[in-house]
Amino acid sequence: MPDTGTLPRAAAQQGTEHLDVLIVGAGISGVGGAYHLSHQCPGTSFVVLETQESFGGTWITHKYPGIRSDSDLYTFGYRFKPWTTAPIATAAEILKYMGRVIDENDLGPHIRYRHRIDAAAWSSETNFWTIDATNIATGEPVRITTNFLWMCQGYYRHSEGYTPQWDGMETFKGTIVHPQTWPTDLDYAGKNVVVIGSGATAATLIPAMAEDVGHVTMLQRSPTYFRTGRNAVEIADELRALAIDETWIHEIVRRKILHDQSVFTGRAFSEPETVKRELLGAVRSYLGPDYDVDTHFTPRYRPWRQRIAFIPDGDLFQGIRTGKASVVTDEIERFVETGILLKSGKQLDADIIVTATGFNLSVLGDIDFVIDGRPLNFADTVTYRGMMFTGIPNMVWVFGYFRASWTLRADLVGDFVCRLLNHMKQKRAKRVTPSLRPEDADMPLLPWIDPENFNPGYLMRGMHLLPKRGDKKEWQHTQDYWNEKDEFPAIDLDGREFVYG
Ligand SMILES: Cc1cc2nc3c(=O)[nH]c(=O)nc-3n(C[C@H](O)[C@H](O)[C@H](O)COP(=O)(O)OP(=O)(O)OC[C@H]3O[C@@H](n4cnc5c(N)ncnc54)[C@H](O)[C@@H]3O)c2cc1C
Numbered sequence: 001m002p003d004t005g006t007l008p009r010a011a012a013q014q015g016t017e018h019l020d021v022l023i024v025g026a027g028i029s030g031v032g033g034a035y036h037l038s039h040q041c042p043g044t045s046f047v048v049l050e051t052q053e054s055f056g057g058t059w060i061t062h063k064y065p066g067i068r069s070d071s072d073l074y075t076f077g078y079r080f081k082p083w084t085t086a087p088i089a090t091a092a093e094i095l096k097y098m099g100r101v102i103d104e105n106d107l108g109p110h111i112r113y114r115h116r117i118d119a120a121a122w123s124s125e126t127n128f129w130t131i132d133a134t135n136i137a138t139g140e141p142v143r144i145t146t147n148f149l150w151m152c153q154g155y156y157r158h159s160e161g162y163t164p165q166w167d168g169m170e171t172f173k174g175t176i177v178h179p180q181t182w183p184t185d186l187d188y189a190g191k192n193v194v195v196i197g198s199g200a201t202a203a204t205l206i207p208a209m210a211e212d213v214g215h216v217t218m219l220q221r222s223p224t225y226f227r228t229g230r231n232a233v234e235i236a237d238e239l240r241a242l243a244i245d246e247t248w249i250h251e252i253v254r255r256k257i258l259h260d261q262s263v264f265t266g267r268a269f270s271e272p273e274t275v276k277r278e279l280l281g282a283v284r285s286y287l288g289p290d291y292d293v294d295t296h297f298t299p300r301y302r303p304w305r306q307r308i309a310f311i312p313d314g315d316l317f318q319g320i321r322t323g324k325a326s327v328v329t330d331e332i333e334r335f336v337e338t339g340i341l342l343k344s345g346k347q348l349d350a351d352i353i354v355t356a357t358g359f360n361l362s363v364l365g366d367i368d369f370v371i372d373g374r375p376l377n378f379a380d381t382v383t384y385r386g387m388m389f390t391g392i393p394n395m396v397w398v399f400g401y402f403r404a405s406w407t408l409r410a411d412l413v414g415d416f417v418c419r420l421l422n423h424m425k426q427k428r429a430k431r432v433t434p435s436l437r438p439e440d441a442d443m444p445l446l447p448w449i450d451p452e453n454f455n456p457g458y459l460m461r462g463m464h465l466l467p468k469r470g471d472k473k474e475w476q477h478t479q480d481y482w483n484e485k486d487e488f489p490a491i492d493l494d495g496r497e498f499v500y501g
Contacts, residue, residue: 022146026050027057029398029410030152034107036414049115059091064179066208067091070200070309074253075405082250088312121370127430151397153365163355167334174351197356198224200309207315210324218327231312268304286317296327361462383467384434386477393433404481423493429500437496443470
């Protein structure tokens with residue numbers, strides 16, 4: 001941890017609490033960060049501040065029917081805590097798992113719920129951050145100073161999802177709902193429902209609602225790739241039948257899944273047409289030869305340019321087969337009193353319209369950042385390996401993987417942060433700021449993510465708010481777990497890209 005021994009605590013306002021590390025957010029990343037700190041940097045004082053009333057982040061925010069992971073929990077779960085059941089898990093199961101991690105490691109006393117961080121100001125004079133938060137329960141302002149900020153606030157605004165504005169929305173007589181703010185008392189039994197969207201959320205909602213609704217239509221502008229299969233990992237079941245220790249099973253299954261994913265990703269790049277045929281073939285096997293897979297399930301982009309959601313037991317397709325669910329691929333002309341008029345001239349009647357249209361990107365948790373009195377424009381910075389930023393001292397952001405489970409990276413970043421904090425302590429350094437090296441002077445600065453490589457809507461809409469990327473791996477979020485797992489532990493913390501003070 002940064003050297004706190006000589007920290008000018010007197011410089012902090014009297015009565016202001018001072019911490020070695022402040023973690024923002026108690027989602028999977030923040031709870032993981034708390035675990036890593038307590039194990040790898042014992043003696044570090046730290047607190048997790050979380051806006052919501054409990055831990056979980058994504059898994060407590062989303063309450064829509066059927067809410068579940070779209071990647072497996074052996075890799076979405078932490079490296080250090082075995083996952084012991086079926087790989088695709090419900091939000092409730094993920095919350096239970098995270099609750100155990102908190103209890104078993106006594107992390108609860110470190111987490112303060114219903115605290116929203118509003119502002120963070122760095123001072124190079126004192127070498128610490130001043131954090132202004134609000135205690136939501138009392139409305140009172142809370143001020144904390146901290147040496148190091150560990151940003152685990154995710155990447156989207158939790159309070160409200162993204163809903164495009166369509167003409168005539170106000171004329172619609174039914175109910176419009178966004179999955180991110182799902183009213184728990186919404187009664188959809190026997191109702192005619194249209195779900196706008198074709199991503200993982202739509203694909204989860206539709207089978208979960210299909211049994212109860214009159215009919216549910218997935219209205220998409222363009223199709224998405226899906227993978228299907230049993231919600232099981234054969235090798236896990238076999239090892240479990242042999243009474244192998246769960247810690248071993250966790251590690252073996254993680255390696256197996258990661259190996260298979262690596263092969264799949266490699267093939268998606270090297271033989272996209274074959275992979276496309278395989279993915280579509282699986283969909284066809286559920287929907288039968290007469291179904292128009294070309295129109296409704298054949299995307300225009302290459303496999304893997306967007307996250308591929310896993311559909312356990314093909315439940316989305318089973319709903320379509322039974323006739324309770326259907327897919328319409330068209331564009332919205334406008335909303336009308338009874339539903340949606342499509343560009344083709346067709347009309348979809350609905351009692352409820354669900355806008356599964358994605359997120360609002362939130363950079364840095366909607367916190368106003370100030371560095372030495374100057375408001376920070378995050379887009380003016382260059383990312384150091386997708387976790388630190390040029391000119392921003394003592395701060396790390398956990399931004400996980402898209403093509404592999406987010407938590408794989410949260411664990412890797414956790415190791416990196418702890419190594420960095422221990423290194424700073426050893427050096428008696430109070431701050432570390434990533435900086436471009438002389439050899440980076442003429443480096444082209446590019447958008448955060450290469451849209452040719454990965455282009456989901458919320459990132460495309462918010463790219464101008466995100467830091468820049470360079471053309472060297474130090475200055476990129478490579479989205480490549482298979483390299484980063486070896487590279488991160490080998491990062492030379494005395495490299496010229498780290499400026500200590
Ligand atoms: C429905 C859904 C399903 C998903 N499924 C998968 C999956 O299967 N596999 C996968 O890899 N990824 C999945 N993702 C992506 C997922 O969001 C991440 O993998 C992961 O949950 C992110 O965890 P996190 O802790 O980094 O952020 P979040 O889960 O977003 O949590 C961030 C927390 O920070 C808090 N916070 C934010 N700003 C502030 C502030 N200013 N002050 C205080 N607190 C703040 C928020 O309230 C929130 O609780 C899914 C996303 C969604 C929306």
